[in-house]
Amino acid sequence: MSDDYDFDLFVIGAGSGGVRASRVAAGHGARVAVAEEYKVGGTCVIRGCVPKKLLVYGAHFAEDLKDARRFGWNVPDCAFDWPTLRDNVIGEVSRLEGLYQQTLDNNKVTTFHERATIEGPHEVRLASGRLVKAKYILVATGAWPNVPDVPGAELGITSNEVFHLEKMPRRVAIFGGGYIANEFAGIFHEFACEVTLVLRGDQILRGYDEQIRDRLLQISMSKGIQFRFNAPLERIEKQEDGSLKVFITGGAPIETDLVLFATGRNPKIDGLGLENAGVEIEKGAIKVDAHSRTNVESIYAVGDVTNRVQLTPVAIREGHAFADTVFGGNPRTVDYDCIPSAVFSHPPIGAVGMTEGEARNKLGNVKVYTSDFRPMKNTLANRNERSLYKLVCNGLTDQVVGIHMLSPDAPEILQAAAIAVKAGLTKADFDATVALHPSMAEELVLMR
Template identity: 70%
Template sequence: MADYDYDLFVIGAGSGGVRASRVAAAHGAKVAVAEEHRVGGTCVIRGCVPKKMLVYGAHFAEDVMDAARFGWHIKECKFDWPVLRDNVAADVTRIEGLYTQTLENNKVEIFHERATVSGPNEVTLASGRTISAGKILIATGAWPAIPPVEGREHGITSNEVFGLDKLPERIVIAGGGYIANEFAGIFHEFGSKVTLVNRSDKILRHYDTQIRDRLLQISTMKGIEFLFHNEFTKVEKVDGKLRIHMSSHDPIEADILLFAIGRVPHTKGLGLESAGVEIDKNGAVVVDDVNRTTCPSIFAVGDVTNRVQLTPVAIREGQAFADTFFGNKPTKVDYSCIPSAVFSHPPLAGVGLTESQARNTLGSVKIFTSDFRPMKNVLAGRNERALYKLVVNGDTDVVVGVHMIGPDAPEILQAAAIAVKAKLKKSQFDEVVALHPSMAEELVLMK
């Protein structure tokens, strides 16, 4: 590799790219990374990290409302969007600095500009400089999809939503996935009138049916409006407001239209064709089980491969790539049993097979559920019910799926995912003494 400027050149300093860069460098490789936006990528800069901070901020709306039932009397309650927005932005900048520091501490050179592939072992920077590398890693992530509707330029995406000048009185959110439902909950708690528009009649289609139906029920009860079987036909700006036309509904007006219909691999204009890298019909980089593309010297990890669009998966892929090709430790990522969550209001989470998946693939299935009002909701006079669900292989007694919706569901699910990954049996759940009083104890009390 002495004939190249670098042993490894990474395009994209998001979660996967940063992990691959620093681990490869720690293994002794000479590494450089190019990032055209900000170090940290989608998750840190414009995704899960700032969004979770907004989720925390939104929860205070209900906590303050419930406080009186717990003896707390709050005379004046006012939400100040710029304060939360600016504090979130400041913390994002702090975390970006930590990511940058991590790369620098591992002697990874950072180019703060766009890089494109110009050959099997060559990249070209926006400044015009060409750089050679023994291996090139594509870690450019994914970008919000925008529908080809007239007037789409009047809408925004999750990239821009964190920097709004003021809270919208009325917001229309396009989509039915986790991003759409999370922001629907956030803006509703902040006091906006929220309308969620989806082209089908299902939200969160990858999650267990009972769990997602419970979220729909609770969200509707709170006042979030759902318009199903609708597609946008035109978006107009009239007197400073948006008039949104749909296929099966009268036009509605809003201050903000948020497109949250999914994310597409960020490969456009990267020059991958110059090196013979195959791209699938969705724009994703095609890779094998060791993250190698159809060009032997070029690899890809993270959302740009469109395998599993989750930050922890991108990190695992980056680690596996670096260990395999620079650490003499061949590693492959196990994509089975990946836990995931939706930070809605209330949050939901799941791991393993849903009930429908289990019934389609297993010979015998047993379902155990616990449908209850969390103690906090009871005292607060809040009627929201939590729902926990175990999916069990009826032939082996192995718990093959855990799904839940309710307060702190993602925090509880992480530990439950270990049990599913370890293929523990329902009888072993039953043998565990309950931790009382807690919501999590319901996992070991289902009969």
């Protein structure tokens, strides 16, 4: 390392991408520092997918306890205690935060628990006032929930605050139609809240297969979740009894106890000092090339702050590839093709590859196979909820170009199935595989 620099690499943000980049770069022999103004672990671990998935598990017990009676278990009426789940989840998050910090310490990464901003191509200013010089700077500050600019918006909360509610509300209005909105709609509904999902447009889960999202909408409505489509938010007012009154365009006001904004996430770049180094911004995100480098040779960015694909596993791969490229002598890029995704709704969605609509637009000749069935557990539980699996194939080559599933355990099943899509396997390969019976997964190899 040159004497001109305090560190070879300075990382701003200790989330999934930043921690991976720090650890791998240090493993390649670089002297690394990372600054984190909140908690080590980032959005996913601290206030995102990990605590949310724990709430999903907790919510599932509402149906599982009811179903258990059909399986011979004498389950009494059970009361849900929100503070117990909340505090246990917060405790688990704290444990994971400690593990992430331990990873940094074990790899001899210096951690600054304070905000850092960019002063120049090789300079970072800490909140304490210290100026640090680094040969390379990596921005990995993630994204931040979007809050609508309307009167009374401060009366609502985002996914950042939802894990710390003092008590469970009786009524919840959720704004948004994406995966976060639908996941929390399912969670709050299972916790016995009256849930209303309010959307500016006319459909949920844009980008997912139309047939799958329509089925989720039907199931959600049958469970009692209410939907307001084409209903832009106008304002929110607090009532004398502490409740909220939500005014929307073209519809009656909604009376609720909690407003949750789930209207997307924006790259977190405000106040970072990017302009001090001349870093180029495009559509509100840091513009980078295939190697995650900005227009400034010494400054890189990975994860949600680049707004390429806002998924934790993608940020981790970008951080790893960056470290290998810059410090490991192994230049490589991330392959963004066939990235699997999940929506942990009730029931959950798993998806990989092209939707039917995308395939028809791109390939023209398409064959689609579906399996619409009632899972065995649901039959004995006397639950009418049906699962839907879908294979989208190239009509000329027989290659499976997309798999879409709405079913219990769909994300768990899809992870293995995604390998087949990534490998370019054909429908004949699926057909030639012997079914694992009885299982829900066997439907993937039984479609005709």
